Amino acid sequence: MSMKRKQDPILEEMNIGAKLACGCLAALIAVLAILGVTLYLNKEAVFGKRPVSSKAVSSNKVAAAEPDEDFTIEKSTLTSDDLDFWDMYDDREEEEKFPSNQISTVSKNIISRNRVSVDYVSDNSISGNTASGNEVSSNEVSENKILDDIPKNSYKKDSFRKENGKLEYYKNNAKISSIGIDVSKYQGDIDWQKVKDAGIEFAMIRMGVRGYNSGKVVMDEDYIKNMTEASAQGISLGIYFYSQAVSREEAVEEANYAVVAAQSFGVSYPIVFYTEHIENDAARTDHLTPKTLSECAKAFCDTVKSYGYIPMIMGNKEHFMENMELTDIVEYDWWLSDITDFSDFPYKYSMWQYANNGKVDGISGNVNLNISFVDYAYR
Numbered sequence: 023m024s025m026k027r028k029q030d031p032i033l034e035e036m037n038i039g040a041k042l043a044c045g046c047l048a049a050l051i052a053v054l055a056i057l058g059v060t061l062y063l064n065k066e067a068v069f070g071k072r073p074v075s076s077k078a079v080s081s082n083k084v085a086a087a088e089p090d091e092d093f094t095i096e097k098s099t100l101t102s103d104d105l106d107f108w109d110m111y112d113d114r115e116e117e118e119k120f121p122s123n124q125i126s127t128v129s130k131n132i133i134s135r136n137r138v139s140v141d142y143v144s145d146n147s148i149s150g151n152t153a154s155g156n157e158v159s160s161n162e163v164s165e166n167k168i169l170d171d172i173p174k175n176s177y178k179k180d181s182f183r184k185e186n187g188k189l190e191y192y193k194n195n196a197k198i199s200s201i202g203i204d205v206s207k208y209q210g211d212i213d214w215q216k217v218k219d220a221g222i223e224f225a226m227i228r229m230g231v232r233g234y235n236s237g238k239v240v241m242d243e244d245y246i247k248n249m250t251e252a253s254a255q256g257i258s259l260g261i262y263f264y265s266q267a268v269s270r271e272e273a274v275e276e277a278n279y280a281v282v283a284a285q286s287f288g289v290s291y292p293i294v295f296y297t298e299h300i301e302n303d304a305a306r307t308d309h310l311t312p313k314t315l316s317e318c319a320k321a322f323c324d325t326v327k328s329y330g331y332i333p334m335i336m337g338n339k340e341h342f343m344e345n346m347e348l349t350d351i352v353e354y355d356w357w358l359s360d361i362t363d364f365s366d367f368p369y370k371y372s373m374w375q376y377a378n379n380g381k382v383d384g385i386s387g388n389v390n391l392n393i394s395f396v397d398y399a400y401r
Contacts, residue, residue: 172348173370177395182364188221189376189393200224202392204262204375207244209385214251216384224258224291224394226357229283231264232276234305239279249287258399260291262336263322264298266307268314270321277325277333284331291398292334292373294357295322298341316350323354332398336375339367355396372396 183190191199201221205212206228217225227248230241245261252259263280267273273295280293297307297315307315323333336357342348348369358371361378373394380391 168368169348172352174368175370179364186221187377187381188391189374191393191395198395200258200394200397202226202373202394203380203382203385204228204390204392205244205248205385207242209244209387209389211386212248212251213384214248214255214257217252217382218255218257220383222257222382224260224392224399225252226260226262226291226294226392227252229261229263229280229293232266232272234266234300234303234307237266237268237272237306239276241283245283253287258291259287259289260294260334260398261289262294262296264296265318265322266297266305267318267322268306268310270317273318273321274325277322281326281329281331289331290401291394292332292355292357293326294334294336295319296336296357298337299345312345312347313350315345316347319346319351320354323351332401334373339365342367342369357392 177191181192183192188201189199190197190201200223202224203217203222204226225248227245228242229245230239232239249259249261261280261284263276265273265276267276277293277295284293295318297319299305300308310318319335323335326333332355334355334357335351336359337346338359342356342358355372356369357373357375358365358367359375360367361376363376365374365376373392373396375390375392377391379388382389382391
């Protein structure tokens with residue numbers, strides 16, 4: 023009995039040790055099992071769903087960035103500040119009020135020194151029933167009250183002389199005026215050497231127009247040719263733009279076009295804002311008040327002046343006296359259209375279009391004749 027009691031503690035210790043070993047083994051197995059499950063789950067998370075390859079991502083990005091093959095400038099919502107502005111206008115024809123030649127689209131970058139591209143489109147926005155599409159009807163001086171604060175002209179009828187059908191102005195027996203013409207595509211091919219030899223000292227060349235219905239900006243198809251060839255003969259050059267602007271923003275846009283078109287040539291005479299009433303058809307400017315029209319003219323001139331060019335406003339007597347707020351535009355030179363031997367327009371004007379049936383060697387048909395009381399080439 024005593025021997026049996028002596029062995030019990032030993033057996034008891036062995037049993038306890040075995041139990042501890044089994045417990046540790048079970049715990050180790052449990053830990054290993056948990057670790058295995060964790061590793062497996064992490065492997066699924068990292069490798070089970072594969073990301074798109076870098077090559078595929080790049081391909082998708084390129085596809086998204088490439089423009090639609092059918093994309094055109096017309097569909098763009100960009101402004102003229104973002105694009106070469108002439109490309110914003112398509113070559114679809116607008117219904118013409120007066121006959122004019124069709125103008126096919128030609129190559130871009132005609133004005134090589136400019137930063138813009140130029141396209142020609144159909145010109146159908148100005149009357150062609152006068153020598154150059156640049157003459158408004160003669161009217162008697164309006165019955166509107168003559169404004170005291172607008173400078174008056176002091177031209178004397180007996181100081182004008184006509185030499186070879188062209189007016190000159192004299193003071194103290196000295197000629198103080200210059201002889202000029204204004205032309206557009208309506209004159210066709212011009213021999214500028216003969217024009218120079220005929221005594222023409224300056225030429226006002228139509229740069230472009232805005233459609234009176236569509237509002238499209240159109241360059242005169244002969245602008246580049248006329249400017250290049252007239253400049254080569256040493257004729258002083260100015261340009262005019264036929265405006266149909268209905269806001270200051272559009273007038274600024276027109277002025278920018280004109281300035282850009284002038285930059286490739288030695289333009290010393292004015293860049294002109296010219297507009298007229300469209301006869302027998304509805305025009306986008308029909309609703310303009312004198313105030314709005316004057317604001318457009320001023321915005322055009324302000325822009326031209328900001329580039330260092332001389333701005334000018336053209337109109338006939340009725341246009342100036344009834345359709346404009348003269349106090350708003352008095353700071354700029356005026357070009358009067360009045361087809362007569364002596365104008366009774368009371369206000370000061372720097373240039374005068376006095377004939378629409380002039381004859382000048384080098385030009386077949388009629389041409390508008392002008393006299394400038396300022397030699398802008400030396401201003």
